[in-house]
Amino acid sequence: MKEDIEQHLGAIAASFLAFKYFEAEAAIKRALEAGVPREEVTKALMTLFLDALDRYDAGKYSIAHLTAAATIFETGFELTNAEVPPKGKVVIGTLGSSHYLGKDIIRLLLMADGFEVVDLGEIVFPDQVVEAVEREKPDIVALASMIIACLPLQQMTIGALQATGLKDSLKVLIGGAVTSERWAQVIEADGWAPNAPQAVEEANRLLRQLKEGV
Amino acid sequence: MAEMTGKERFLCNLRGEKPDKVPLLHWSVDLALAQSGVSMHQFAFDPEKIALGHIRYVQNYKADVCVVNTDLWWAFEPFGVEVYITDNLIYPKKTVADRRRPDPKVYEELEYRDPFSGRRAEVLRKAAAIVSDEIGDKVAFRQGGYGPVSNLALLMGVKEALRDLILFPEAVFGAIKRVMMDWTVDFIAGSLEPWKDRLTNINWGFASLDRDLAPPEYKEEIARLELEALWRVKERVGRDVPVTTHFCGPRPDLDFVTHTFGDALDELQFWWPGSEYSLEDAVSKFGDRYAIAAGIDHTRTLLLGSPDEVDAMVKASMEIAKDKCSFALSSGCELGIGTPEANLVALADARDKYGTY
16 A cells, blocks of 8 residues: 555656646546545645745746646645644735735645635735634734735724724734835734745744734 | 926936936826825726826826826726726736636637727726827826736736646747737737827836746747737837836846847836845946836835935935936836825935936
């Protein structure tokens, strides 16, 4: 069985690395039908996705490669339907605009890192975030603003969370191409990250703070 | 030297001559909207309000260039792209390509649509014609857009198109060559028409060649397609209108673009402070071949800083570039809603203070 598992995982890796979407999907289905444990497939997919991120960091992959890898990873993640106890819960969304590239990469990285992530999608407005926080009771709210016209929405969302008292029980992490550490301080966000890997680090730091009551 | 109009200043600088002072280039749909006194719901469909907002913008903030627009999406309406209009934003409701499940057929089945057959196209053309008639002799007019690769991405969804470029490169490049090349040329050339002979500048967006976005293995092919479209637009215009780059990303690949596009470009506009490409490097590498337009950080200093910080930013930018190349003080992209009025005043004052020749 061990050889069979390795063979199946090898087939998944080969199609993943060659960016053959339909072949990767078929290989994942075949592996699951053959009895390869869901956790093994999930772990292999996470390794492949994290490897893609390393290649991006090293300048070997572009964002285009990363989005293709993210799509294959997400398709596989859904097929495995693996149950992993989450370390924390994040509500995430892009405020005001339809940009979701960076937000989606962070969402997938957070999932790969063990967070449960509720994705509100794009063109999200402050009242939708407040509703989601009341419903989902997350540890962290992650707000992306990708164009300058949408920056004020981050401030408005934090204001709405403060006004409703919801801010007391969670941390707010902001990011996006037009944001800055200075902006995060101005709007009283708890954390800011300039890129996806640092967003995951920052989410973990905020989660620790929350658990320590800081 | 007698005071020049914004248009004279801009053109003089692009010719490599010294104008009365460094041109000041910035623009903003958001702030033009605010100047118009109406909501985006009305602005988007009213050519007179669009024109009024943009005219007041250049007059109040002393910008030497005028860029008339409401959003990126109106020309895509003929493809079936529907937009969502909020108080200050216009965005598409959904992308053409499926977000979750990639499918090469959306590219293979894509058909040409006339970019000016949507309901808002005529509104924009009328607005441009009004602005051209009202202030066409006083300020420079910049109009343009993105190349065929970026336009396909805007139509399909940027993430989807980037993803599918890797998953189905033949289908994606097929759609660019079969549909988006002609569409881009028709769209940009058609957008330039309302300005008639008052058009002073074509703006060419290089989002597809940002260092992070473009897959290295396809970069040459993307550049070849973008350049082909640019030359075809220039042919259609029929006269030598200067071309300015538009890099609003944090990692502009100026080296690759200048190497590839060469004489097709006249001015390099990019985001600095804010991007990783320093103004010093741009001036020393390209200042002898191109005009350079940068120096305003529209996302931090101008938006969040004080008037004193704006003054210091302008002073620093002038010290780096003013006497070393044909330099224009420019933002990297549109100014944001909420940019303090006092900072815009400080920006114009600082240009006069440090930028006079």
